Amino acid sequence: MAKFKLASYWASACGGCDVAILDVHEKILDIAAAADIVFWPIALDFKYQDVEAMPDGHIDVTLFHGAVRNSENEHLAHLLRAKSKALVAFGSCAHIGGIPGLANLFTKEEIFKRVYQETPSTVNPENITPQPKVTVAEGDLTIPELYNTVHTLNQVVDVDYYVPGCPPTPKQIWNVVQVIVSGKLPPKGSVIGASEKTQCDECTLKKNGEKKITAFKRIATAQPDPAICFLEQGFLCMGPATRGGCDTRCQLSGVPCRGCYGAPAGVLDQGAKALSAIASIIDAKEEAEVQRIVDQIPDSLRSFNRFGIPASLITRKVL
Amino acid sequence: MTFEPKILGILCNWCSYTGADLAGTSRIKYSPNVRVVRVMCSGRVDPQFILKAFAEGADGVLVAGCHPGDCHYIEGNYKTIRRMALLKHMLADYGIEPERFRLEWVSAGEGDRWAHVVNKITEDVRKLGPSKIKKTAKKASPAA
Amino acid sequence: MKRISIDPITRLEGHGKIDIFLADDGSVANCYFQVPELRGFEKFIEGMPIEEVPRVVSRICGV
Numbered sequence: 045m046a047k048f049k050l051a052s053y054w055a056s057a058c059g060g061c062d063v064a065i066l067d068v069h070e071k072i073l074d075i076a077a078a079a080d081i082v083f084w085p086i087a088l089d090f091k092y093q094d095v096e097a098m099p100d101g102h103i104d105v106t107l108f109h110g111a112v113r114n115s116e117n118e119h120l121a122h123l124l125r126a127k128s129k130a131l132v133a134f135g136s137c138a139h140i141g142g143i144p145g146l147a148n149l150f151t152k153e154e155i156f157k158r159v160y161q162e163t164p165s166t167v168n169p170e171n172i173t174p175q176p177k178v179t180v181a182e183g184d185l186t187i188p189e190l191y192n193t194v195h196t197l198n199q200v201v202d203v204d205y206y207v208p209g210c211p212p213t214p215k216q217i218w219n220v221v222q223v224i225v226s227g228k229l230p231p232k233g234s235v236i237g238a239s240e241k242t243q244c245d246e247c248t249l250k251k252n253g254e255k256k257i258t259a260f261k262r263i264a265t266a267q268p269d270p271a272i273c274f275l276e277q278g279f280l281c282m283g284p285a286t287r288g289g290c291d292t293r294c295q296l297s298g299v300p301c302r303g304c305y306g307a308p309a310g311v312l313d314q315g316a317k318a319l320s321a322i323a324s325i326i327d328a329k330e331e332a333e334v335q336r337i338v339d340q341i342p343d344s345l346r347s348f349n350r351f352g353i354p355a356s357l358i359t360r361k362v363l
Numbered sequence: 364m365t366f367e368p369k370i371l372g373i374l375c376n377w378c379s380y381t382g383a384d385l386a387g388t389s390r391i392k393y394s395p396n397v398r399v400v401r402v403m404c405s406g407r408v409d410p411q412f413i414l415k416a417f418a419e420g421a422d423g424v425l426v427a428g429c430h431p432g433d434c435h436y437i438e439g440n441y442k443t444i445r446r447m448a449l450l451k452h453m454l455a456d457y458g459i460e461p462e463r464f465r466l467e468w469v470s471a472g473e474g475d476r477w478a479h480v481v482n483k484i485t486e487d488v489r490k491l492g493p494s495k496i497k498k499t500a501k502k503a504s505p506a507a
Numbered sequence: 508m509k510r511i512s513i514d515p516i517t518r519l520e521g522h523g524k525i526d527i528f529l530a531d532d533g534s535v536a537n538c539y540f541q542v543p544e545l546r547g548f549e550k551f552i553e554g555m556p557i558e559e560v561p562r563v564v565s566r567i568c569g570v
């Protein structure tokens with residue numbers, strides 16, 4: 045059988061998705077046996093010009109990690125879209141914005157000010173900040189332009205498949221590879237390497253019955269019982285509004301779900317859905333008492349929508 | 364030209380919608396800025412509806428239901444109280460002014476109260492000006 | 508002046524670019540290392556509950 049051509053690229057990402065691919069361990073040899081890797085900056089030495097030289101549609105599958113944060117990310121998104129038969133938004137950042145998407149609660153100016161002036165470890169009396177173009181004695185130097193708003197991959201180019209997770213689990217990555225190798229690809233737009241259920245549907249922690257919250261607790265100040273549903277104990281858990289498929293790794297490690305697999309099927313806005321589910325189990329009727337309880341949540345938007353602000357109904361803080 | 368706010372009203376069928384109807388049949392004059400959607404109970408109002416309204420260009424959103432204790436499904440509007448209290452925090456984190464979103468109780472007999480509630484949110488939103496939430500155009504260049 | 512651009516630098520975590528300028532005799536006249544990316548963790552963790560920070564900053568580098 046002819047080998048299929050595989051590319052893996054990171055845009056605004058941490059590299060964890062690439063490492064997750066390597067975490068399939070010795071199965072990586074099976075991937076290498078089935079696929080010709082034609083572009084993979086973290087592992088192999090290919091340059092952008094090598095990709096530019098490829099004919100359109102040359103790559104069979106590109107796994108694109110990372111959000112679209114600057115002009116280089118955007119350029120590579122368009123380039124890899126043109127060169128790939130199937131473009132996969134791989135991992136939370138490409139899928140729903142991910143942790144880099146939290147920058148949508150601030151402006152580029154606020155971020156520059158903090159990073160290049162205010163941080164205690166910064167000494168920058170001339171207030172030098174990165175510029176897209178700098179002229180030096182030898183010629184012009186260029187770097188990409190940072191955008192004000194972080195975008196998901198599908199807000200910039202057409203995406204064929206989505207693989208959620210921060211990062212996707214090696215088990216699910218292996219499932220995805222098998223789907224690709226089998227050639228039996230699901231309909232365009234499908235979420236692959238995840239389940240159709242919510243985290244709560246798949247969570248094995250003990251549930252005692254009706255949930256009633258009279259106080260929200262925080263892991264910094266209270267110790268949860270790791271065997272019992274976190275929500276029942278009053279700890280914020282994104283399980284009710286998060287897609288399953290990760291084998292509830294966080295919950296089984298003693299920490300509540302933070303929502304990296306994104307919204308389950310049919311949900312438009314993960315944050316609003318999580319908020320709705322958690323609000324409805326607050327055990328209070330008086331408006332003042334309800335207010336007292338909800339005020340115990342210190343950071344509502346980032347708590348309910350940690351990974352998906354760029355993919356939400358409202359994609360950034362209002363300017 | 365003065366700015367005319369576009370406000371979405373989501374009203375429960377049994378009290379608030381009937382109250383709004385009463386305002387009409389009683390020929391009470393009030394601002395025409397609220398477009399009404401009827402739901403069976405304010406407990407049906409998913410916070411997604413409100414975010415979607417803002418995302419689609421509403422300048423304000425008004426949710427109205429039966430007074431606490433009067434919900435025709437007994438517990439529905441208690442859920443509304445909890446959800447909307449939490450949603451207000453989230454809207455604030457998004458930088459949306461609190462005056463743009465209100466939760467009000469209007470009974471079937473309170474046509475005058477409905478008119479007052481509508482006038483109040485319309486004036487508050489008019490003072491704030493148009494919503495600054497921008498729609499994210501699909502497949503647009505992020506540079507814009 | 509001849510320029511050699513290495514874009515991107517590969518087999519490491521993160522994005523980087525190197526521009527090397529060569530003098531007429533072929534020796535290296537100057538060399539610039541550029542980091543073309545920024546995400547802004549320094550800013551966007553501000554105000555976050557302390558217990559949430561470890562699970563966010565672990566995404567600075569996943570390698």
Ligand code: FES
Pocket residue numbers: 375376377378379403404405406428429433434435436437439440
């Ligand atoms: S029926 Fe009116 S609020 Fe439930």
